[in-house]
Amino acid sequence: MKIEGKQNIWKEYQKEIAEDHFFYVRSCVRQNFFPGSEKTFLRILQYELKKDLFENPSHTTCSGIGYHTDIIPFETSMTMVARQFALMTEAGYENLVTSCITSFGLYSEVLETWHHFPELEEKTRQFLRKATGREFKKPANVSHASDIIFKFRKEIAEKSKYSLVNKDTGKPLRVVEHIGCHYSKMFPSKGIGGAEYPYVLVGMIEDWGGEVIDYPERRHCCGFGFRQYLVQANRGFSISCSKKKFDSMEPYKPDMILTNCPGCPMFLDRWQYAISEMEGKTYGENNQGIPVLTYEELAGLVLGYNPWDLGLQVHQVPAEPLLDKMGIPYDPEMKFRGADGQDLGKPEAPTTLKFYAKEV
Amino acid sequence: MSKTAIIIGGGTAGMETASQLARLGVEVDLIEKQPHLGGHLKNWDRLFPNRRNSDEVFDYLEKGMNDGISLHLNAEISNIRKSEEKFTIALQDGKELQSDALVIATGYEVFDARKKEEYGYGIYDNVITSVELEEFFRSNKQKNLLEGVASKRIGIIHCVGSRDEKAGNLYCSKLCCVTGVKQAIEIKELMPDAEIFCFYMDLRMFDRHFEEMYYEAQEKWGIQFIRGRLSEASENTDHTLLVKVEDTLTGLPLKMKVDLLILLVGFVPSPETRRLAAMLGLKEGDDRFLCPADEHTITNSTEIPGVFLAGTVKGPAGIANTITDARATAIQVADYLK
Amino acid sequence: MKSFGYNITEDRQIDFDANDRNVTVFINEIEPSILLCMGCGSCTATCTTGHFTDFNIRKIHTLIQRGELKHLKKEIMKCMLCGKCQLVCPRGVNLRNLILSIHTALEKSGL
Numbered sequence: 001m002k003i004e005g006k007q008n009i010w011k012e013y014q015k016e017i018a019e020d021h022f023f024y025v026r027s028c029v030r031q032n033f034f035p036g037s038e039k040t041f042l043r044i045l046q047y048e049l050k051k052d053l054f055e056n057p058s059h060t061t062c063s064g065i066g067y068h069t070d071i072i073p074f075e076t077s078m079t080m081v082a083r084q085f086a087l088m089t090e091a092g093y094e095n096l097v098t099s100c101i102t103s104f105g106l107y108s109e110v111l112e113t114w115h116h117f118p119e120l121e122e123k124t125r126q127f128l129r130k131a132t133g134r135e136f137k138k139p140a141n142v143s144h145a146s147d148i149i150f151k152f153r154k155e156i157a158e159k160s161k162y163s164l165v166n167k168d169t170g171k172p173l174r175v176v177e178h179i180g181c182h183y184s185k186m187f188p189s190k191g192i193g194g195a196e197y198p199y200v201l202v203g204m205i206e207d208w209g210g211e212v213i214d215y216p217e218r219r220h221c222c223g224f225g226f227r228q229y230l231v232q233a234n235r236g237f238s239i240s241c242s243k244k245k246f247d248s249m250e251p252y253k254p255d256m257i258l259t260n261c262p263g264c265p266m267f268l269d270r271w272q273y274a275i276s277e278m279e280g281k282t283y284g285e286n287n288q289g290i291p292v293l294t295y296e297e298l299a300g301l302v303l304g305y306n307p308w309d310l311g312l313q314v315h316q317v318p319a320e321p322l323l324d325k326m327g328i329p330y331d332p333e334m335k336f337r338g339a340d341g342q343d344l345g346k347p348e349a350p351t352t353l354k355f356y357a358k359e360v
Numbered sequence: 361m362s363k364t365a366i367i368i369g370g371g372t373a374g375m376e377t378a379s380q381l382a383r384l385g386v387e388v389d390l391i392e393k394q395p396h397l398g399g400h401l402k403n404w405d406r407l408f409p410n411r412r413n414s415d416e417v418f419d420y421l422e423k424g425m426n427d428g429i430s431l432h433l434n435a436e437i438s439n440i441r442k443s444e445e446k447f448t449i450a451l452q453d454g455k456e457l458q459s460d461a462l463v464i465a466t467g468y469e470v471f472d473a474r475k476k477e478e479y480g481y482g483i484y485d486n487v488i489t490s491v492e493l494e495e496f497f498r499s500n501k502q503k504n505l506l507e508g509v510a511s512k513r514i515g516i517i518h519c520v521g522s523r524d525e526k527a528g529n530l531y532c533s534k535l536c537c538v539t540g541v542k543q544a545i546e547i548k549e550l551m552p553d554a555e556i557f558c559f560y561m562d563l564r565m566f567d568r569h570f571e572e573m574y575y576e577a578q579e580k581w582g583i584q585f586i587r588g589r590l591s592e593a594s595e596n597t598d599h600t601l602l603v604k605v606e607d608t609l610t611g612l613p614l615k616m617k618v619d620l621l622i623l624l625v626g627f628v629p630s631p632e633t634r635r636l637a638a639m640l641g642l643k644e645g646d647d648r649f650l651c652p653a654d655e656h657t658i659t660n661s662t663e664i665p666g667v668f669l670a671g672t673v674k675g676p677a678g679i680a681n682t683i684t685d686a687r688a689t690a691i692q693v694a695d696y697l698k
Numbered sequence: 699m700k701s702f703g704y705n706i707t708e709d710r711q712i713d714f715d716a717n718d719r720n721v722t723v724f725i726n727e728i729e730p731s732i733l734l735c736m737g738c739g740s741c742t743a744t745c746t747t748g749h750f751t752d753f754n755i756r757k758i759h760t761l762i763q764r765g766e767l768k769h770l771k772k773e774i775m776k777c778m779l780c781g782k783c784q785l786v787c788p789r790g791v792n793l794r795n796l797i798l799s800i801h802t803a804l805e806k807s808g809l
Contacts, residue, residue, distance in 0.1 A: 001595055005483035008474070196477035216594040216602040216615075219478075235704040243706055251597060277700040351700070563736075575789075578733050582726075584763065587737060607712060609737045609760045616714035 001214065006197050013184075013194035017151045018095035018141040022053045023088040027100035028061045030294075033266045036311025037296040038099050041145050044299055048159060049152055053097075056087045064102035064182075068226045074113075078120065079127040081110045086134035094140040097148055101261035104144040105182025108190050111138065142190075144183060146260035146295050150192055150200045153207045161304030164210030166255075167327035172211035173255040176290070177201035178222060178245075178268065180261025201258050204295060208302050210255075217248035223271065224263030239278075242271040246283045246290070256322050257292040268292045273316040276353040287354040289317030301328060308334055318355055332357060362387050363697035366449055366457055368437065368636065369465035371399020372421060372679055373671025373686045377463050379424025380690030386697060388429045389457050391449070393632065395434050397422070399467060405497035407679060408535075408542040409569035417679055432457070440639055445666065461693050464642070464650065465670040465686070466633040470625040471521025471529070478592040479520065479623060485599045487621045489520075490539055497546060512553055515603050515618035516540045517590045518560040522626035531647045533626030534676045537564045540624045541577045548581040556583045557616070559590055559605050567678070588614065593621060627676040640667060649675045660689040661696075668693050717765030721803045725762060728799040734789040735759055741783035741793055747776050755783055755793060762800070774800050 022045070026038055045051045063080045066072030088096060098104045114121035128134055149156070157163075164173040179198045184191020193199025196219070202212050223241030228234045245268070249257075259265040269292040276282050276289070283290050292315065293301075300310045307328065312319040313335045323330055336344050349355045365381055367374045370392030378390045396402070398421070404414040425431070436452040440462070449457045473481035473489050481487045518540055522533040537560065544556045563585070565571040577583040588605035596602055600617050607614040629648050637644055642662055643651040650673045652659045660668055670689040671682045726732055735756075742748050742756040753776040762770070774797050783793040 001485065001599075002483055005474070005480075008482065009477055194477070197483070214595060216596060218594065219592060232703050235702070236707050239704065240707040240709070244709065274702060275706065278702070278706060280699065574736075575734070578736075579730075582733055584733075585736075604711075607760070607764060610712070610757055610764065610766070612710055612712050612766075614712040614714060614764065 006199075009197050010193045010199045013189060013192060013199070015143075015147070015190060015192060016141060017143045017147045018097075020051050020095075021093060022051065022095050022097040022148070023091060023093035023139075024053050024055050024097050024145075025059050025062070025084055025099065025103060026055070027098075027103065027262050028065060029266075030099060030262045033262055034294050034297065034311055035314060036300075036309065037294045040296040040300040040305065040310055041099070041149070043305075044156070044296070044303065045148065048303060049155060054091050054093055056091060059084055059087055062098075062100070062103040062106050064100065064106040065226065067106060068102065069230060070227075075124070075127070077106060078110050078113070078124045079131065081107060082124045082128045082136055083132060083134060085136035085138060086128065086132070088139065089135070089137045094137065096139040096142045097145055098142070099145050099262075101144060101180030101182045101263075104142070105180075105186050107139075107142050108187050111142065112187065114138075144200075144260065146183075146200050147192060149295050149299055150203050153204045156299055156302060157207045160208065160302045162302055162326045162328050164205060164208050164302075164326065166325045168325070172209055173322075173325060174213050174253060175205045175210045176213050176215065176218075176249050176252075176254045176257045177205060178218075178257060178259050178261075178264050180259070180264055181221060183260060201260055201295060204298070205258060208298070213249065213252045213254055215249045215252050217245045220245050220248070222259075222261075222264040222267050224261075224267050229263075229267070238267060239271045239274055242267050243275055246272070246275070249290075250283050254290050255325060256298075256319075257290055258295060258298055259292060260295050265292045265294050270316050273350055273353055277351055280352050282353050284317075284321065287352055288321050289353055291315065291317050291319040291322045293319065293322075301326065304328075306330070308337075317353070320357060363461070364389070364459040365461040365463060365693055365697070366391065366447060366459040367463040367465055367670075368449075369399070369467055369632075369671075369673075370394070370397040370431075370433070371465065371467050371671065372401050372417075372682045373467065373673075373689075374399075374463070374465035375421040375424060376683050376686035377465060377670045377689050377693070378429050379421070379426070380687050381693055382424070382426055382428035384690065384694040386428070386461075386694060389432060389459060390425075390429055391432045391435045391437065391451075391457075393434065393436055397425070397431070397433075401679065403491060403494055403498070405494055406542070406546070408538045409567070409573045411542065411546070437636070440636070442640075442664075442666070447666065460697055461666050461668065462640075463668045463670055463689060463693060464633065464636055464640075464673050465689075466636060466673055467630050468627040468633070468672040468676070469630045471527065471533075471628050473520055473623045473625050475527055476520060476524075476623075479517070479590060479621075480593050480595065480601070481623060484593065484595045484601060484621075486601060486619060487593065487623065490536070490543060490622055490624045493543055493622055497543075512551055513555045513616075513618050514544075514547060514557070514620045514622065515590075515601070515616070516544055516556065516558045516622045516624065517603075518558060518563075518624050519589065520623040520625050521628070523561065529626065529628065529647065531675070532564060534564060534566065535678050536624035536626055538567070538570045538573065540622075541565070541570075541573050541583070543622065544583045545573070545577055545581050548583065556581075557618070558583065558585045559588055559603070560585060561587070561589050567680075586614070627672060629673065633673045640664060642667065647675065649673065660685070660692040666696065668696075712764050712766060714764060718767075719765040721767055721800075721807055722762055722765055724803045724806070725796070725799045728802070729792050729795045731789075731791045732759065732796055735791055736789060738788060740786045740788065741791075744782045744786045746780060746782065747778060751776050753777065755796075758800075759791075759793075759796060770800060771804055 063077045067077045184195045188195040223238035228238040272289040364387040366389045378388045441448045521527045747753045
């Protein structure tokens with residue numbers, strides 16, 4: 001592998017990312033999937049980087065899930081997107097930051113549509129006016145939250161307490177990165193590093209001490225694919241896609257998988273459990289899985305946040321093997337306790353996948 | 361006073377046009393930006409379809425560089441003026457040349473394989489272009505190239521940058537197919553144990569003896585052809601490459617490990633061709649190659665009186681066709697100058 | 699093993715490196731004209747069996763080259779060895795001997 005070749009491609013896919021004063025829009029599903037991630041993003045931006053960030057509780061879904069499952073027409077999506085823009089305009093912000101990759105893709109798609117078909121923008125303005133009486137300005141900058149963490153990755157590295165280095169061997173940890181399809185496969189120029197060799201997660205991994213694994217099925221879909229998952233009978237497609245990736249990355253012995261989409265970490269994490277139950281197959285050492293983290297969770301670990309504050313206890317594949325390698329202390333007793341120390345009960349252990357360090 | 365012509369480009373087309381015009385009594389200035397003549401021909405080791413040494417063709421062309429031809433090597437053109445049927449060309453070193461006719465023979469360059477990002481050229485260790493393979497053959501370094509290769513399975517990818525809207529080129533480069541078959545045979549000559557797979561969409565063996573080469577490749581050398589375009593290549597842990605295609609004749613996706621991947625890069629008009637076309641107001645086709653006055657009948661003149669075209673400025677062409685075309689151009693120029 | 703109401707689908711992709719190509723090498727050695735196929739399909743177009751069953755001798759040939767031997771035994775039993783395929787082949791491939799060689803190869807390899 002010639003790193004200069006990749007660097008040349010990365011140079012061609014740079015994008016403008018706002019510096020400060022962000023209007024943050026949350027994801028519909030991430031607070032269920034990985035509940036600590038969005039909170040961690042706010043904590044990093046507001047308390048570590050001292051950035052101004054604003055949220056409006058009356059923002060809604062962007063409608064991306066409905067749009068991509070063919071139950072919401074594009075006109076409706078455009079109007080809902082226009083409403084979020086109106087909330088941003090009313091709050092006096094112009095830099096939009098999305099938590100969700102599909103939202104990022106949809107906002108980009110709507111803006112690109114309006115660029116080519118200004119009459120649709122005008123029509124959407126009329127719809128929004130009639131429905132809500134609101135007006136909006138288009139954002140000056142649309143970034144995904146992973147773009148922001150990418151932009152400030154070196155500042156995070158300077159403040160870091162832990163790095164992606166195996167504390168026993170001193171060697172960089174080997175990380176698989178997987179970006180969401182709607183991040184740069186729709187508009188390669190809107191993603192850092194483009195679609196073929198995306199750099200957004202690679203930059204974080206490198207600056208936080210890790211080593212990126214380029215494995216043959218790197219570009220293969222995680223398997224979410226909306227309709228594939230939402231209909232139970234179709235889930236075989238979804239799990240088969242994830243399995244194809246696991247089979248391909250396994251020989252590289254990854255220490256973790258890093259993702260920037262709501263769907264990818266969900267499926268790359270949960271399907272490891274399902275595969276272990278269906279076929280008895282696991283992909284880490286000693287029947288462990290390969291821990292799958294969001295970029296906010298990883299940034300939080302690097303900054304020394306308590307793993308249980310990051311929500312790592314809701315992962316199906318335990319993150320503890322990764323914490324051990326990075327030398328991050330944690331209290332196993334506190335894993336399933338609430339913020340006030342209340343015992344929340346312990347989940348049932350999977351049949352094959354190693355879930356608890358010791359049998360319970 | 362005898363009439364004069366300036367020929368821009370000292371490759372196969374420019375050399376042959378110059379040689380024929382000199383023979384017809386025209387005084388010729390031949391401008392070449394490189395320090396030597398021969399253009400792309402100098403990068404070839406052996407030529408299809410008979411695998412003769414390319415130097416023999418160069419020697420023939422060089423013999424035509426007789427009296428009546430003034431050579432200007434290392435010469436960059438800064439501008440061209442036309443006034444009262446005379447062309448004045450200013451070179452970057454301050455020199456000025458004048459003539460009654462102008463021949464554009466600035467040819468092509470090969471497609472930049474880095475633009476097909478998913479093929480990993482310039483990124484993966486064992487991905488090279490057909491041009492690089494030819495250079496290795498030519499410089500006798502071929503053993504070094506292939507010694508590093510472990511189990512000697514080689515993939516040859518057709519149509520890289522050709523017939524591809526994503527690469528911006530809808531046209532067929534015509535000669536990559538035969539180049540791939542020629543190079544496959546040449547690799548087999550050097551490494552009889554090598555397994556060679558050509559991944560193609562159509563095999564366009566259009567010219568005399570091309571189809572027979574394809575037959576020989578299968579019959580004598582056991583070269584295998586898989587009909588399917590490369591979708592992406594990835595690097596394995598051991599620096600081999602995993603290629604993914606559809607094997608369209610079985611209707612199934614296929615993956616295969618290869619030790620070396622050779623990309624058959626197609627033709628694109630050279631930047632100099634496009635710069636001169638813009639300078640002179642010559643018409644470019646949808647494929648960005650230059651348009652002659654008529655595609656069937658007036659194939660060597662342009663719509664601008666006194667400006668002629670020769671060789672691959674008009675599209676992909678092999679050596680034989682380029683030489684024939686150059687001769688046709690010479691006759692058109694000589695007629696014009698009468 | 700648990701069932702969640704869906705299955706893990708087997709990959710349709712030909713995994714060239716995982717396939718055993720000993721049968722392929724054996725057949726190609728017995729009948730080298732097999733290498734001359736250019737996939738035109740005139741054999742299949744003229745094949746009587748192919749008109750009434752899903753027997754496709756061109757595809758069988760290609761699958762063997764890839765080392766895909768599933769269903770091969772069942773498929774070749776459909777051939778009546780009439781030899782019309784061979785009559786139309788523009789490259790002179792001895793297709794009848796292809797079928798016979800497959801029989802021999804499968805017997806030898808115990809498939």
